[in-house]
Amino acid sequence: xxxxxxxxxxxxxxxxKESRWKEVWRRLxxxxxxxFALAVISVLILIxxxxxxxxxxxxxxxxxxxxxxxxxxxxxWFGCDGYGRDLFARCxxxxxxxxxxxxxxxxxxxxxxxxxxxxxxYVGGKLDDLVMRALDIFSAIxxxxxxxAMVAALGSGIVNICIAIALTNIxxxxxxxxxxxxxxxxxxxxxxxxxxxxxxxxxLIKHVLPxxxxxxxxxxxxxxxxxxxxxxxxxxxxxGINPPQPEWGALVSEGKEFLRTAPxxxxxxxxxxxxxxxxxxxxxxxxxxxxxxxxxx
Amino acid sequence: xxxxxxxxxxxxxxxxxxxxxxYAVNNITFSLKKGETFGLVGETGAGKTTxxxxxMRLLPEQTGRITGGSIDFDGRxxxxxxxxxxxxxxxxxxxxxxxxxxxxxxxxxxxxEQIAEAMELHNRDNKTPEDIRKRVDEVLLMVGIPPSxxxxxxxxxxxxxxxxxxxxxxxxxxxxxxxxxxxxTALDVTIQAQVISMIRKLxxxxxxxxxxxxxxxxxxxxxxxxxxxxxxxxxIEMGTAEDIxxxxxxxxxxxxxxxxxxxxxxxxxxxxxxxxLMPDPTHLPEGCNFSPRCPLKMEICDRQPPCIxxxxxxxxxxxxxxxxxxxxxxxx
Numbered sequence: 149x150x151x152x153x154x155x156x157x158x159x160x161x162x163x164x165k166e167s168r169w170k171e172v173w174r175r176l177x178x179x180x181x182x183x184f185a186l187a188v189i190s191v192l193i194l195i196x197x198x199x200x201x202x203x204x205x206x207x208x209x210x211x212x213x214x215x216x217x218x219x220x221x222x223x224x225w226f227g228c229d230g231y232g233r234d235l236f237a238r239c240x241x242x243x244x245x246x247x248x249x250x251x252x253x254x255x256x257x258x259x260x261x262x263x264x265x266x267x268x269x270y271v272g273g274k275l276d277d278l279v280m281r282a283l284d285i286f287s288a289i290x291x292x293x294x295x296x297a298m299v300a301a302l303g304s305g306i307v308n309i310c311i312a313i314a315l316t317n318i319x320x321x322x323x324x325x326x327x328x329x330x331x332x333x334x335x336x337x338x339x340x341x342x343x344x345x346x347x348x349x350x351x352l353i354k355h356v357l358p359x360x361x362x363x364x365x366x367x368x369x370x371x372x373x374x375x376x377x378x379x380x381x382x383x384x385x386x387x388g389i390n391p392p393q394p395e396w397g398a399l400v401s402e403g404k405e406f407l408r409t410a411p412x413x414x415x416x417x418x419x420x421x422x423x424x425x426x427x428x429x430x431x432x433x434x435x436x437x438x439x440x441x442x443x444x445x
Numbered sequence: 446x447x448x449x450x451x452x453x454x455x456x457x458x459x460x461x462x463x464x465x466x467x468y469a470v471n472n473i474t475f476s477l478k479k480g481e482t483f484g485l486v487g488e489t490g491a492g493k494t495t496x497x498x499x500x501m502r503l504l505p506e507q508t509g510r511i512t513g514g515s516i517d518f519d520g521r522x523x524x525x526x527x528x529x530x531x532x533x534x535x536x537x538x539x540x541x542x543x544x545x546x547x548x549x550x551x552x553x554x555x556x557x558e559q560i561a562e563a564m565e566l567h568n569r570d571n572k573t574p575e576d577i578r579k580r581v582d583e584v585l586l587m588v589g590i591p592p593s594x595x596x597x598x599x600x601x602x603x604x605x606x607x608x609x610x611x612x613x614x615x616x617x618x619x620x621x622x623x624x625x626x627x628x629x630t631a632l633d634v635t636i637q638a639q640v641i642s643m644i645r646k647l648x649x650x651x652x653x654x655x656x657x658x659x660x661x662x663x664x665x666x667x668x669x670x671x672x673x674x675x676x677x678x679x680x681i682e683m684g685t686a687e688d689i690x691x692x693x694x695x696x697x698x699x700x701x702x703x704x705x706x707x708x709x710x711x712x713x714x715x716x717x718x719x720x721x722l723m724p725d726p727t728h729l730p731e732g733c734n735f736s737p738r739c740p741l742k743m744e745i746c747d748r749q750p751p752c753i754x755x756x757x758x759x760x761x762x763x764x765x766x767x768x769x770x771x772x773x774x775x776x777x
Contacts, residue, residue: 168553168598272507273506335548336543336544336545336548336549337548337549337550337551337552339503339543339549340541340543340549340550340611340614341551341562342503342535343501343503343535343536343540343541343543344535344536344540344562344563344566344614345532345533345534345535345536345563345566345567346532346536346566347532350566354554354562355551355554358551358553358554359551359552359553361553
């Protein structure tokens with residue numbers, strides 16, 4: 149009896165001190181699937197960061213024709229490709245390229261997209277019309293086609309492929325942030341902030357954006373997932389990455405020639421792409437649930 | 446005239462869209478002295494909130510237009526000030542309490558941050574962050590919230606507590622004028638009484654002038670020195686609280702408003718509402734705006750808008766008072 153009373157007061161004290169992000173984290177922890185996805189992503193990121201420590205980069209490039217199309221074994225965990233290069237090493241180092249592209253483009257989209265979205269959503273009027281119609285034109289072009297055209301125009305290379313992917317994704321991101329901002333801008337606390345003499349820029353940064361952060365985070369997580377796929381698609385089509393640099397999409401592309409004789413060549417990079425993209429999507433779903441204020445206790 | 450803190454002359458406001466024009470406020474005039482409380486009463490849609498937003502210059506930019514009149518605040522003409530100067534007046538010299546405390550606090554900022562914000566923005570005497578924090582504690586105590594709760598977020602407060610926080614925010618900079626836009630409409634009756642008595646005490650202590658916007662005649666009686674009754678964007682009756690509550694001469698609409706209040710002393714089974722609805726503000730009647738609902742309508746009411754008649758401090762805009770004893774026609 150006595151101890152339970154104490155526990156309740158302690159809980160209440162913890163609850164009171166809890167900030168919004170601790171609350172979100174607490175709810176996310178309850179979602180087992182999302183936590184599993186988070187663990188998978190963390191492992192993939194660690195692999196990408198410490199790729200050189202796991203296998204040296206030279207291993208991924210060293211050809212050994214005697215090992216051509218070797219099946220998975222104790223020495224070559226994922227087998228070897230058409231030139232006898234170790235597929236495990238190529239997948240590991242491919243993770244570095246693929247994830248770098250995915251995360252950096254998602255980040256670029258996040259920064260540019262939220263700035264434009266927040267600005268046009270809050271300021272509105274002619275600026276809004278102008279920007280949104282311009283973005284409509286962008287999104288009328290199929291994204292893969294647009295990215296291909298961009299890479300063709302800018303030339304190949306990781307930076308250019310990042311620019312191309314980011315540009316194709318910005319219109320959608322702007323639209324989402326804008327709609328969220330439109331909704332927030334109508335809330336009474338924004339009017340209250342204006343009545344307190346707050347300037348437009350400060351309202352945007354201190355009142356509007358923090359309220360849109362939930363949407364922005366969820367959308368960015370989903371973006372990473374789709375960008376892993378787009379990056380893989382582009383390099384599968386032979387755009388962006390210069391061989392012999394390993395990249396998941398490029399690995400699948402190289403492996404497709406040996407589809408009948410050595411299916412493991414596309415199986416392993418394919419699985420990597422799926423796992424990475426799928427985990428990001430699941431994490432995004434989990435975050436959305438955790439951030440939803442309607443579920444807030 | 447010079448001792449007026451704020452004086453509004455012949456103010457008219459419209460909302461214009463492509464489809465129609467809403468005549469929200471039509472030619473209203475009133476003024477407040479320092480420390481005085483002015484009640485603005487009327488039905489939903491009578492233009493009370495529009496009046497408040499016009500004073501703050503917060504009308505929606507796309508549609509709201511001020512079509513005439515002037516607002517003088519402390520010797521300055523508010524309608525002519527550039528936006529940057531207006532911003533330094535908002536929150537520091539004039540602040541506003543909004544109708545719904547549930548939505549007028551930012552859900553992702555702690556109460557302390559929100560109260561401190563106005564003080565940081567209008568930091569004239571270079572207060573240190575330490576001073577500001579101390580002042581936050583002070584205003585929280587003033588509205589009866591323990592300062593230990595200042596790190597909490599709005600969703601951790603009840604409705605009445607939230608409204609106290611909103612009031613604390615509005616009073617943080619000790620404004621000269623406080624506009625309270627239906628501050629108790631969203632609260633239940635017991636909390637209403639608490640909040641009103643608190644607003645009254647703070648007003649007396651700080652000497653703040655106040656415009657109290659409400660449709661609750663009881664609140665007006667408790668708090669206001671002067672009262673204006675608004676109908677369809679016009680002030681149809683104005684005077685001291687005594688004029689409105691004790692005098693026997695009233696605009697038929699005011700009589701109707703009082704008729705709609707339940708009386709505890711007499712036994713009635715039903716309230717008497719005012720029949721009909723407010724006129725469509727996009728197409729106001731040609732004569733008196735109230736004539737379609739008026740039980741005492743005369744022939745002239747449809748043709749000609751009424752003049753204002755004055756008896757001491759009491760003003761009424763109605764044809765009934767033409768030629769009545771003690772009532773003189775005001776020159777327009």
